[in-house]
Amino acid sequence: MPELPEVETIAADLREKLRHLEFSRVRIRLRKLIQGSSAKVAFTLRGKRILSVVRRGKYILFRLAGDWVLAVHLRMTGRLRFVPKSIPEERHTHVIFEFKNHPYELRFVDSRQFGHIRLLKAGQLDCFLNLGPEPLIISAEDFIRLTHGKKKGIKALLLDQRFLAGLGNIYADETLHAAGIHPRKKADSLSPTGLLHLHQTIRRILKAAILARGTSVRTYVDANGSAGGYKKRLRVYGRAGKSCRCCQSPILREKIAGRCTFYCPTCQDAGEEEK
């Protein structure tokens, strides 16, 4: 569910609140969400202090004392909520992290149970995450270079986390529309100028979405339970049949790269080799 801007929003909020806190009891209700031994994870976390909370791709990483990292992926419906212990638990609360001398607890809530949590040593992190570069960090030159020789459709490539880490279905569609690129266009058929523009567009849209605290299309809310403000700014996602805000053509909806895809057939030119 959450993509880079939503995960960044959650991580930033938790960063303020959790830094320096020390885990005490960890209650794991649904063991399959924990990769590896849940008993070992609960045992190892106890007494560990949180040094920082960062985002990498769509992962939230809690860097802990002793070179440990707690990696959380929310997948479609996962949510992290930092609330007073007295607040009644909502349905699908699967893991509860308590902290030493603190009246709040961190709850992992996930109705579809797709999310997962893993505790690992910092040295194993890159191998485990297996992610491409951060879209807000990679340079235009590197972005163009990495695209070279990639034959798949540009939308499929943008969704590939080993190519670029953090874009999902909403922002792939939004960036391709803003850049005027048809989602089926083969990645290596884009001109350097087109790729440069796409790189800039990805940066611009992700930054704007982070500022707006993400997009709430259905179930996403931040760690405080608030919706994201970028929904109002969506130009194609979820707007099938409505008119394009640039050219008035009706927005199309098609399955591309295995995902429901929204695009404007006029603004997003497939170019010479339309497919």
Added chain:
DNA sequence: ATTCGGACCTGAAAGC
């Protein structure tokens, strides 16, 4: 080397 369908789950929304 890609693309596709299905799997993993639950529940909201749409369809009848």
Added chain:
DNA sequence: TGCTTTCAGGTCCGAA
């Protein structure tokens, strides 16, 4: 109103 079907911000796997 109520039952059924479809679909979902993600990723992995196996088959075509």
